[in-house]
Amino acid sequence: MLQHDVIIVGGGLAGSRAAVEIARTDPKLDIAVVAKTHPIRSHSVAAQGGIAATLKNVDSDDNWQAHAFDTVKGSDYLADQDAVALLTQEAPNVVIDLEHMGVLFSRLEDGRIAQRAFGGHSYRRTCYAADKTGHAILHELVNNLRRYSVTIYDEWYVMRPILEDGEAKGLVMYHIEDGHIEVVRSRAVMFATGGYGRVFNTTSNDFASTGDGLAMAALAGIPLEDMEFVQFHPTGLYPVGVLISEAVRGEGAYLRNANGDRFMENYAPSKMELAPRDITSRAIATEIRQGRGVGSDGSAGGPFVHLDLRHMGRDKIMSRVPFCWEEAHRLVGVDAVNEPMPVRPTAHYSMGGIPTNPRGQVRSSADGLVEGFYAAGECACVSVHGANRLGSNSLLECVVYGKITGASVAQDVQKRKFSDVDEGKYLEEAKQQVRELLDRSGKYRIQEVRQALQDCMTEHCGVFRAEELMQQGLVRLREIEEQVQQVYLDDSGTLWNTELVEALELSHLVVVAKTILTSALNRRESRGAHFREDYPTRDDENFLNHTLAYYSPAGIDIAAMPVTLTMFEPQERKY
Numbered sequence: 001m002l003q004h005d006v007i008i009v010g011g012g013l014a015g016s017r018a019a020v021e022i023a024r025t026d027p028k029l030d031i032a033v034v035a036k037t038h039p040i041r042s043h044s045v046a047a048q049g050g051i052a053a054t055l056k057n058v059d060s061d062d063n064w065q066a067h068a069f070d071t072v073k074g075s076d077y078l079a080d081q082d083a084v085a086l087l088t089q090e091a092p093n094v095v096i097d098l099e100h101m102g103v104l105f106s107r108l109e110d111g112r113i114a115q116r117a118f119g120g121h122s123y124r125r126t127c128y129a130a131d132k133t134g135h136a137i138l139h140e141l142v143n144n145l146r147r148y149s150v151t152i153y154d155e156w157y158v159m160r161p162i163l164e165d166g167e168a169k170g171l172v173m174y175h176i177e178d179g180h181i182e183v184v185r186s187r188a189v190m191f192a193t194g195g196y197g198r199v200f201n202t203t204s205n206d207f208a209s210t211g212d213g214l215a216m217a218a219l220a221g222i223p224l225e226d227m228e229f230v231q232f233h234p235t236g237l238y239p240v241g242v243l244i245s246e247a248v249r250g251e252g253a254y255l256r257n258a259n260g261d262r263f264m265e266n267y268a269p270s271k272m273e274l275a276p277r278d279i280t281s282r283a284i285a286t287e288i289r290q291g292r293g294v295g296s297d298g299s300a301g302g303p304f305v306h307l308d309l310r311h312m313g314r315d316k317i318m319s320r321v322p323f324c325w326e327e328a329h330r331l332v333g334v335d336a337v338n339e340p341m342p343v344r345p346t347a348h349y350s351m352g353g354i355p356t357n358p359r360g361q362v363r364s365s366a367d368g369l370v371e372g373f374y375a376a377g378e379c380a381c382v383s384v385h386g387a388n389r390l391g392s393n394s395l396l397e398c399v400v401y402g403k404i405t406g407a408s409v410a411q412d413v414q415k416r417k418f419s420d421v422d423e424g425k426y427l428e429e430a431k432q433q434v435r436e437l438l439d440r441s442g443k444y445r446i447q448e449v450r451q452a453l454q455d456c457m458t459e460h461c462g463v464f465r466a467e468e469l470m471q472q473g474l475v476r477l478r479e480i481e482e483q484v485q486q487v488y489l490d491d492s493g494t495l496w497n498t499e500l501v502e503a504l505e506l507s508h509l510v511v512v513a514k515t516i517l518t519s520a521l522n523r524r525e526s527r528g529a530h531f532r533e534d535y536p537t538r539d540d541e542n543f544l545n546h547t548l549a550y551y552s553p554a555g556i557d558i559a560a561m562p563v564t565l566t567m568f569e570p571q572e573r574k575y
C-alpha cells in the first residue's frame with residue numbers, strides 16, 4: 001500500500017499553494033499531490049483577469065476593511081465575515097509572496113505591481129499578469145512543488161476518500177495511463193478539486209471541472225454547503241461559452257443591446273458595466289428575454305448582447321487584454337478592435353462546496369468536524385463568497401486558504417498516526433466498480449446522457465428559477481440518474497481509457513446536479529446569484545442562513561447553518 005503523511009487531491013492553485021505551505025512549515029513531511037490532469041492543466045491555469053489585494057499601488061486610500069465590505073456586500077450578506085476578514089487581511093502578504101516566488105505580474109511605470117478595476121470592488125485593487133494571471137501564478141507554484149520534492153501523481157483519478165470512524169485515513173485512486181488501482185494511506189487528506197461548471201451546457205470551465213471532489217464528499221456522508229449559488233459569468237463568448245474576462249470591462253469596455261444602448265444604466269447606474277456578476281448576468285438575460293438581444297445578422301431579438309471594446313483602441317486592447325482579443329478572433333472570427341464581441345452569461349463558478357471552518361477543516365455538520373480531512377479552493381465553502389463572488393476574489397481565496405489550510409495540516413498532522421486501512425477491501429470494491437462499468441451492456445452513450453443532464457440543469461436551474469420549473473427539473477434528473485446506471489462504454493481496455501474516466505465523472509455530475517437543484521428549491525427567496533421569480537426579494541428573517549445538503553441515493557436532506565456576522569449588518573444591496 002502506498003503511504004504519505006499528507007495527500008492533496010488537486011494540483012490547481014489551492015492544492016499547490018497548500019503543498020508549498022506544508023513543505024515550508026515542516027520540510028520533513030512526506031507530501032503527495034494527486035491530479036487527474038497534469039497540475040499545470042488544472043483549470044486555475046485559465047484564470048485571466050487577476051487577483052485582488054489592497055496593495056494600494058494605484059488607489060492609496062484602499063484598505064482591507066473596504067475590501068472586506070465590498071466582498072460581504074457582493075455576497076449579499078451570506079459570506080462568513082470572520083473568513084472574509086482573514087481573506088482580505090492576508091491578501092497583500094500572499095501576493096507579495098507570489099511575487100517573491102517569481103510570478104511575473106504586470107507593472108506600473110515605477111515598477112510596482114499594476115492594479116485594475118473589477119466588478120463590485122470600490123477601488124482598483126486587482127493585480128494581474130495581462131489577462132493570463134492564472135497561468136503566471138500556477139507555473140511558479142508547480143515549479144515550487146518540484147523544488148520542495150513533493151511527490152506528484154499526475155493523471156491519477158481519485159475514486160473516493162477513505163473516511164472511517166469520523167476521520168480521513170487515505171484514498172483510492174485509478175491510474176488513467178494503465179488502469180491499475182492503488183489504495184493510499186495518509187495522516188491527512190486535503191481536497192482541492194475545483195468546480196463543477198460541466199453540470200451546465202454552456203460553461204467557461206474546462207472539461208475536467210466535473211465536481212468530483214464535491215460528489216465524493218457527498219457520497220461519503222459529508223454535507224455540501226450553499227450549492228444553490230452558481231455564478232453565471234456575464235460575458236461568455238457566444239456561442240462557445242468560453243470566458244471573456246471581466247478585465248475587459250475593468251479596462252473600459254461597454255455592454256450594448258440591439259439598440260446600441262448601454263443598458264446597464266437601467267440596472268446598476270452607479271457601477272454600470274462593473275456591477276457585480278449576478279446583477280450583470282441577470283441584466284443581460286433580461287435584455288435577451290425582452291427582445292433586445294442581438295442576432296447573428298445584427299437584428300433585434302437575438303440570443304446575445306454586444307461587448308464593445310472599439311473605443312479602447314488597439315494599443316490598450318493588445319497590451320491589457322490580448323488573450324481575450326485572440327479568443328474572439330480564433331473562436332468566432334471577431335476582430336474586437338473593429339467589431340463588438342457577441343456575449344451572454346455562461347456557468348462559471350461554484351460559490352458553495354465542501355463546508356470548512358476558517359482553518360480549512362471539513363465540517364461533518366453545523367457543529368462537527370472530520371478529523372484529518374481538509375478542503376480549500378473552489379471545491380470548498382469556507383464561505384468568503386456567500387451568495388455571489390466578486391471577480392478576482394477566487395484566485396485570492398485559493399492562495400490565502402491554500403496557505404492557511406496547509407499550515408493547519410502541517411500542525412495537526414504531528415498529532416495524527418497512520419491508521420489501519422483494509423487495503424484488500426477497498427481495492428476489491430474499486431476493481432468491482434471498474435469491472436462493472438467495462439462489462440456493462442447498457443443502453444445509452446455517455447455523451448447523450450451527459451448532454452441531457454447539462455440541458456436539464458441549464459433549463460431548470462439557470463439564471464432565473466421558479467418552483468414549478470425546478471420541480472420538473474428534479475423529475476427529469478431522476479430519469480437521467482437511471483440512464484446513468486445504463487451507460488455503456490465502447491472501450492473495454494485498461495490503457496488510457498478516457499471513456500471510463502468520463503463514466504466516473506458522469507456519476508459525479510449527477511450527484512452535484514441533484515444537490516444544486518434541491519438546495520435551490522429549498523431557498524424560497526432571491527439572494528445573490530440565486531434568483532427566484534416566485535420569491536423575487538431577499539428574506540433575511542427566514543433565509544439568512546447557509547444551506548447544508550446531505551446527500552443519499554434515497555433523497556437529499558436540507559439543514560441550515562448560521563452565518564457569521566462580525567463586522568457588517570445586512571443592508572439593502574444597491575449599486
Ligand SMILES: Cc1cc2nc3c(=O)[nH]c(=O)nc-3n(C[C@H](O)[C@H](O)[C@H](O)COP(=O)(O)OP(=O)(O)OC[C@H]3O[C@@H](n4cnc5c(N)ncnc54)[C@H](O)[C@@H]3O)c2cc1C
Pocket residue numbers: 009010011012013014015034035036037038039041042043044045046047048049050051133134156157158159192193194195204205206208209212213243348349376377378379391392393394395396398
Ligand atoms: C476561464 C476562467 C477564468 C477565471 N479567471 C479568474 C480570475 O481572473 N480571477 C479569479 O479570482 N478567479 C478566476 N477564475 C476562477 C478561478 O480560476 C478558480 O476558481 C480557481 O482557479 C480554482 O482553483 P482550484 O485550485 O480550486 O481548482 P482547479 O484549478 O480547478 O484544480 C482542480 C484540480 O483538481 C484535480 N482533480 C479534480 N478531480 C479529481 C479527481 N477525481 N482525481 C484527481 N484529481 C482531481 C484536477 O486535476 C486539478 O488539478 C476563473 C475561472 C475560469 C474558468
